[in-house]
Amino acid sequence: MTYRAPVQQISFILRNIVDFGQLAGTELFAEATEDTVDAILNEAGKVATDSYAPVNRGGDLQPARLENGTLRSSPGYADAFRSFADGGWVGLSADPEYGGMGLPLSLNGAVNEMIAGGCLALQLNSLLTQGQIEALEHHASDDLKALYLPRLTSGEWSGTMNLTEPGAGSDVGALTTRAEDKGDGTFSVTGQKIFITWGDSDFNSNVCHLVLARLPDGGPGTRGISLFLVPKLIPDAEGNPGVANSLRVVSLEHKLGIHGSPTCVMSFEGATGWLVGERHKGMAAMFTMMNNARLGVALQGVAVAEAALQQATAYATERNQMGPIIRHADVRRMLATARAEIYAARAICMACGVALDMAKATGSAEWAARGAFLTPIAKAHGTDVGCRVADAAVQVHGGMGYIEETGIAQYLRDVRITPIYEGTNGIQAMDLVGRKLSDGGAAAAAILDEVMDATKAAQAGMPELANPVWQASEGLREATAELIEAGADNRNAAAVPFLSAFARVLGAHFHLRAALAGGEDHKTLARIYITRILPRYLSDLVEARAGVADLDKLSDDALAGNMNG
């Protein structure tokens, strides 16, 4: 319960593992110098450690609630958020023209990781706002930008994403919320949305909803959907929050975790909205927001893993059972493999962020493809690691881990949402083996080339580490080629284990880089990863090759427990 933002670890990865330094060589990110980055990490780290972490437990115990339809946030959240917003952190990557700092997404990811490590439930507020800022920057009219972006960037207002409906989860095209053109430049939006994170807030003076809805001439499916900006309070002529819009929070969900984050059922009842982007092209605009959010969620997994491992390590240092249990071989195995997993997952996320930044800074299609390829891996793997590490952290606590007072179970409950939202990890994996291999494997091949070049270069100095990584990347290359040739169902059945294998190889690659660049602990941690975690890629690839036939052959009755014969 004494989370300390991992400034040093993040800084090392940015400098030595993912070539963050190249960003300062671009015109767009010329200001992202080492000194600036270190200053930002240190300052944001203080906010995470001193402001966010202290309110984390209280938010679990005293969840956000509705009082006569008005949201009351958890104790201390308002002040903690203010310390974050006042630092300008909401707008770290936002357009300087509207008050943002214009710094790299990868740096924003680093800051977000620390803030989420402090308090995941509260960090969601600004994460959603950042996604909305990006969507408006790309798709909104200049008038909307001028009105909304400065207030979102300052954290004065917050943003939400209204996508899911009771009958339409991952199948967004099935949505029924409708919009009508009022002929005065505004639209009337009517429908119900569920799972709306921070659908209301008592420390943001306005809450701006991005809502997917269908215009009367919108066709069926995802192609007929448009995107609307629907504020809680309609801005007046001066841009201040004015009259209440026709929308309300119907109820809050009672969830497994992130109790401090209000998950709202929203009702739009002829609410006034403004079109964002083109008619019927709302999905494309929404995807801008979702892509940003996917890397953000990936880092939430890493963040909670870090916080949980810190607590488990502290407990294992203090807890004596015939000596401190941190000296027990099996406890040490749990802690060390968790540390190695976090290290790898963080590096994958940061590499993804740097690729997205380089794409933005250079316009390079290769960088864009690399970022797009790494995004689903970062999301699924980062959140899986989040769950695995939080689970191990509970186990290290023994019986105390099961007692809510200890606080470690909260991490397990909180992080469990991350493999689900922003596209389940299964959907991430299908995106990877579908869209992201639809270039014939070019993006995958470029990454594997990089891995193999790096391992070859390391083979002279540390063959015992480099050789297994080289071998694994060879195996992965073959599996990738096979997958590209496979039919859709076999590919989808292979998706999750294939993504897992790819992540393990990438993790080993980054650990190898760390072993070359860092001291003894980096080398030892790399060995732990490469000898204990990397080898699991083998069984991942075996499962990826197993295909869909046996899954289809098993009867539905058997799945339910009634075996035929």
Place this chain on the structure above:
Amino acid sequence: MTYRAPVQQISFILRNIVDFGQLAGTELFAEATEDTVDAILNEAGKVATDSYAPVNRGGDLQPARLENGTLRSSPGYADAFRSFADGGWVGLSADPEYGGMGLPLSLNGAVNEMIAGGCLALQLNSLLTQGQIEALEHHASDDLKALYLPRLTSGEWSGTMNLTEPGAGSDVGALTTRAEDKGDGTFSVTGQKIFITWGDSDFNSNVCHLVLARLPDGGPGTRGISLFLVPKLIPDAEGNPGVANSLRVVSLEHKLGIHGSPTCVMSFEGATGWLVGERHKGMAAMFTMMNNARLGVALQGVAVAEAALQQATAYATERNQMGPIIRHADVRRMLATARAEIYAARAICMACGVALDMAKATGSAEWAARGAFLTPIAKAHGTDVGCRVADAAVQVHGGMGYIEETGIAQYLRDVRITPIYEGTNGIQAMDLVGRKLSDGGAAAAAILDEVMDATKAAQAGMPELANPVWQASEGLREATAELIEAGADNRNAAAVPFLSAFARVLGAHFHLRAALAGGEDHKTLARIYITRILPRYLSDLVEARAGVADLDKLSDDALAGNMNG
């Protein structure tokens, strides 16, 4: 939320996979005929489905609570328990001389699995009582047996196990509760105990505590500990609950799950107790209870996995996202691998139970060694599968899985205690590679011989399934031999992955038997297990061979996130 006891599945495993039938050939279990067993499974299954399952959700929402020091159990628990006790199920395996049915432990395990699948929190009440019955049968005086056993066996009274103290978890020898001989055949017991499951009950007319405490002449460590029976109400001359003893429930823990099961802090304040077994030999007596409980906990893991998978399968059948999601390859992969895992874990548990039964019936040292060897595997693997499957079941539900109202998250929370209590899974694994291999590997070799003989016999008919199992058991045999030669720290570092590998090979072995004995679904499920799950033994064994050196070399600072260099 519509759990149906898996009578058919359990019956198939008992008949065809674990040779339950041989028990009826022994004098002790001559009554355990196929007809009797099927009748018992059917009747107990009804209690699980019709009485226990309906109270499961309410217990989560309205936990047990203390009202002026008096325990109030969750709604409906009293009636559900009565339907179980009235069927005589508490005493299924208890001594007929004291009112028990004298039936096999493995059958009791099958009944317990179904009851736990219905409501884990309530099932704990009778599970602990059954453990106490066994401990008293083995170690109590005839007077104590005559007084207590009939009332425990009928479920009128309940039993608890008082082992853990605030400063002594897995290190039982550090306990400080003390006992003094009052010279009248009774003892005075004073101390505090924590984590006491069902430390009080409002539907058992007496609660009997088995308490570990140290007599004045008891030496330090575990050798100086004695065991006492300390009833909540001291029986009067007729054996009815009489005056209140000097003990009380101080508080209840607020836990991640099993909210309906009161986890008590108990205070014994000069409470009157009776010695069970010999002075200073309390640990041995307590271990009788713990061994019984370990298989019981293993089956709790299987039970919750079954319940969670049933709910996930029902959800996937109904939920449409471009067709029912049960037809989506990745969802089907999750459901099918979960089904295969449950099948294997259940077979391992039942095989363990049959071995313990055969040991009891025949006095054979080989059967006893087999049962002892399988117990930690069953416990750790069964509960790991419980957690994995409950986790997958949440994931299948997507966003709905995170909403408590759906009910699936309760399974995840409930089952998370099972890898912790009755000896953490790490401790189970160390027991396996330590005590259970201290025979030079004889018990392990006997089991591996059986696996290899069975695979050889199957090679002609289904080589594609038999060959990988044969190969894996070869690899496991080598790894076992190496482990026996290893030092204690290397062995302990290897313990968890070694246990996992052994479980996977055993699971594949039992699936192979099922494929030979059963119809198409059994064969398909065996293929799914052998191609998708068995291969993970390889990376398990790689990790088992990695040794402790790198774990020790990594600095404690690095574990905490502060890398040197």
